[in-house]
Amino acid sequence: MRLLLIEDDPMLGAGLKRALQQGGYTVDLATTGTEGAAGLRTGSYAAAILDLILPEMDGIEVIRDIRAAGIDTPVIMLTAQGHPDQRVEGLDAGVDDYMAKPFDLNELLARVRAVIRRKSGLLGDRVIIGDIEFDQAFRTAKRGNISIPLTAKELKVLQFFIHARGRFVSKGEVESAIYDNNITIDSNTVEVTVYALRKKFGSDFILTGRGLGYMIPK
């Protein structure tokens, strides 16, 4: 899944990008408010992490801008332990959650999962599809008590399908969700990964429709 990180501090930005990538996300980094708002307006992100004080446009202005444009991407705002009024202002403007600096990485990852889950209508980290139980926090899959090993790429694709459950997604959507902008995409990666997932979970685990793409049924 693709996240947008909007943070102007190079040290925090680089560290956080890396941590989120480690957490299984594809991460784009924007360093100004304008750049961040433009990125969010594309609507291609599962969630965004937005710093409050940014050059050109501050975090509150960014959130107002994208909410006014009808973008409902979940946004977690990074702040100092500020005045409650300020959080109220952010929440009212359309922020989904807050993290105060300095934050715990695991908590941030949990909150990112939570806002994405909420958006896709899921209740918890564990998803049961047929006889497969998938845990998004630990990124493991089990059939009964037998765990099914997954590669990083398979995990990313599976997560994306789960969040788009009940809806067909095109190959292009899958590609943009699992690749960083600067990496050249191997044209048949998606097919190869889907093939591998079907082998592990059963051929009807992922449906295909001509001209429609892929889907995990609800």
Added chain:
Amino acid sequence: MTDTSRLWSSPLNVRLFWRVLALIVSITLSVGAMAYWTAREQVDSVYDIQLITGANVLRALMGDELAAIEQGQVNETLSIDDKPLLSAEDRLGFDAYADWRMFRIWKQGRLVVASDTGPRLGAQACPVQGYCDAKDRNSDIWRIYSLNLKEAHITVQVGERQSIRADLVRKVAMRLAGATIWVLPAGFLLIWLSLNDGLRSLGRLIRQISKRGAQDLRRISTDIWPADLAPLVMAIDGLLSRVETAKQQERTFIERAAHQLRTPLAALKVQAQMLGLVKTNAERQELMISLLQSVDRTVNLSEQLLTLARLEASASSTGLSDLYVEGRHALALLAPLATQKGVSLALDGEAETVAADSASIQLVLSNLLSNALTFAPPGSEIRVVIERDEPWILLSVNDEGPGLNPEDRERVFERFQRGASSAPTGAGLGLAIAQQAARTIGGHISLDARSDGRAGLSASIRLISA
């Protein structure tokens, strides 16, 4: 808390009341005095007319006798016992008067007839026609009207005790005073009540303000107040709005400061947690380097904060420095970084001694230079210029960067305030430190467009030549 040791002037309502009271008392007194004098004049004139009437009545009563005298039939020696001028009934009628009235009839300077109640006056008092006052042996004053009947050589005098008039006037005055004595206290009570009523709004205003908490900055003009209180209410609302603005600015400042202080810590924490998550040595090595950079940055930030605190606490510095020497030193420190970025350095001017200590000048120069280097594009030049501008020495740092909008030129000196495109690693303290250091040596840094016509920013400070 009430400060009891403070001296307060007496309450407004009490002061107003005393003034109104004094005004009313003086008006009452003067009206009373005028009424008294008017009454007295009235009484005098009425009673005087009565005296004339009395004298004329006597003459009429004596009509027959007088006519006889005019015809020369009456002997010259009229005695009191004979009472030829006035019949016995006439006399009785006149005597029926109370003892405050009298009449006397003189003929050729001799008292012929007198009422029993007459005063014991000496020789013929008041011989001339008209009014006169005379004192009797008991020191009572009598008001006397003399009527001269020249043909008969008779003088008719009718008189009254003056004191009887005073009594009457006193009675009138007492009646007036009696009414006033009842009216005045009632009036004072009414005035006191209405004064307090007028001041009740003020009391309400005071209660409204005093029961407010420190956070409650709602305007008070939303209530309805008497028009007299409008200036006060407006002034208080103006103050409230200024306090709110100041509070808002303070909150923004604190938020900004907290954000800039916590960001390096957040980076540190993320990097430290990541160390436990990465698997290869190469990744760990890379993370260690950025972790150490973050630590350096945090140390640098705390040093900047300490420098600011020290500068704020220090009184104005003393000492002498040569700006050329200081400029050369500051540029030497910047040279490695500048070379790395491909920026060249230059120093213009000559030795100038100023009344400022070297440490403060270094703080000003190093922070201005590092700011200039942040914005200097590769291949550009940063120029430090020392100029004499009697009685000042002008020190300036000029870069060829993008410059700064005039409206941002004061704002960038605020703490934790970063320009729109400033160095992302800074906390926004460098220019604040430079300005604070400039203050300790009696200067002020101003940012302007370059005076030599080139693009870029010129940061300059005027110092006193020593």
